[in-house]
Amino acid sequence: MAEQGKGRRLGPGRRLGPGRRLGKGRRLGPGRRLGQLRDGVRAYRLISAMWIRSLMAYRVSFALTAFGNFAVTAFDFVAILLMFSQVDRLGGYGLPEIAFLYGISCTAFGLADLVIGSMDRLGRRVRDGTLDTLLVRPAPVIAQVAADRFGLHRVGRVTQGALVLAYALVVLDIGWTPLKVLMVPGMLVCGAAIFGAVFVMGGAFQFVAQDAAEVQNAFTYGGTTLLQYPPTVFAKDLVRGVTFVLPLAFVNWLPALYVLGRPYPVDLPTWVAFAPPLVAAGCLALAGLAWRAGLRSYRSTGS
Numbered sequence: 001m002a003e004q005g006k007g008r009r010l011g012p013g014r015r016l017g018p019g020r021r022l023g024k025g026r027r028l029g030p031g032r033r034l035g036q037l038r039d040g041v042r043a044y045r046l047i048s049a050m051w052i053r054s055l056m057a058y059r060v061s062f063a064l065t066a067f068g069n070f071a072v073t074a075f076d077f078v079a080i081l082l083m084f085s086q087v088d089r090l091g092g093y094g095l096p097e098i099a100f101l102y103g104i105s106c107t108a109f110g111l112a113d114l115v116i117g118s119m120d121r122l123g124r125r126v127r128d129g130t131l132d133t134l135l136v137r138p139a140p141v142i143a144q145v146a147a148d149r150f151g152l153h154r155v156g157r158v159t160q161g162a163l164v165l166a167y168a169l170v171v172l173d174i175g176w177t178p179l180k181v182l183m184v185p186g187m188l189v190c191g192a193a194i195f196g197a198v199f200v201m202g203g204a205f206q207f208v209a210q211d212a213a214e215v216q217n218a219f220t221y222g223g224t225t226l227l228q229y230p231p232t233v234f235a236k237d238l239v240r241g242v243t244f245v246l247p248l249a250f251v252n253w254l255p256a257l258y259v260l261g262r263p264y265p266v267d268l269p270t271w272v273a274f275a276p277p278l279v280a281a282g283c284l285a286l287a288g289l290a291w292r293a294g295l296r297s298y299r300s301t302g303s
Contacts (some may be wrong), residue, residue, distance in 0.1 A: 004113060009223035043139035047147035048227050055152055062153060063176055069156030077102060077164055091232035096171045103165025103226040104252040107190025109224035110158035111200060116146040117197045120213045123206035132300050142291055180259045190276035191251035204294035223248045239266050250279040
């Protein structure tokens, strides 16, 4: 681990920065945890603002990068349009319905990727030992990692997904109720939280694997691609896996099919469509535990 002073090493139970264990058996109280959260938000805001100012120094470059991000992600929807040039329905769903699923998934993931997508660089820091520099700073490590090289250009993905979602909402013939209207922004917020939790859990895994960015991407980028299509095109075992094991189905499949008036291929009660807030809270709690366990297991390279 990082050294503090001559000849003094920090053991796994004593880390620098807010959020640490202060000693064996001593834990932070609720007031201290609230202060830790405020410190983390402040650190995240300051670091991300620094990177945004750096990006805005070259505005043409930023605009081109953001447009490139928009265009590259748009190819996913172009592929769907090409499919519908040959077929009328895909898995029993029409283009507007799939556009709705796509828009929710892409926008929710884009928000999570914008806020915490830098987490996939953690493995590189663990390998080269530069994570030690974050441990000695007076700010939560997770806030520093999440804000590291904040990529505002990722807003291109959010914009593209939002445009597809807007198209779907315009052309879909849905009997809107106040509850269904509220479910649309709820899906975006809860979906972003679930994807954010997956990012954090993937980062925690990199403390052990050290070179697991591609494994993490399989569940983040791969997960959003999976959710862009209706569940009826996949095997039921896969649908059960993303419902009960890694609950990505709560990002859009379960609530979106309720809005569309479609049955879910796995027999579940109707109220499950309203469970995304609880699932998102549970995923965030598990991600926090995984992060703390990963950080405690970290050993410096010694360089």
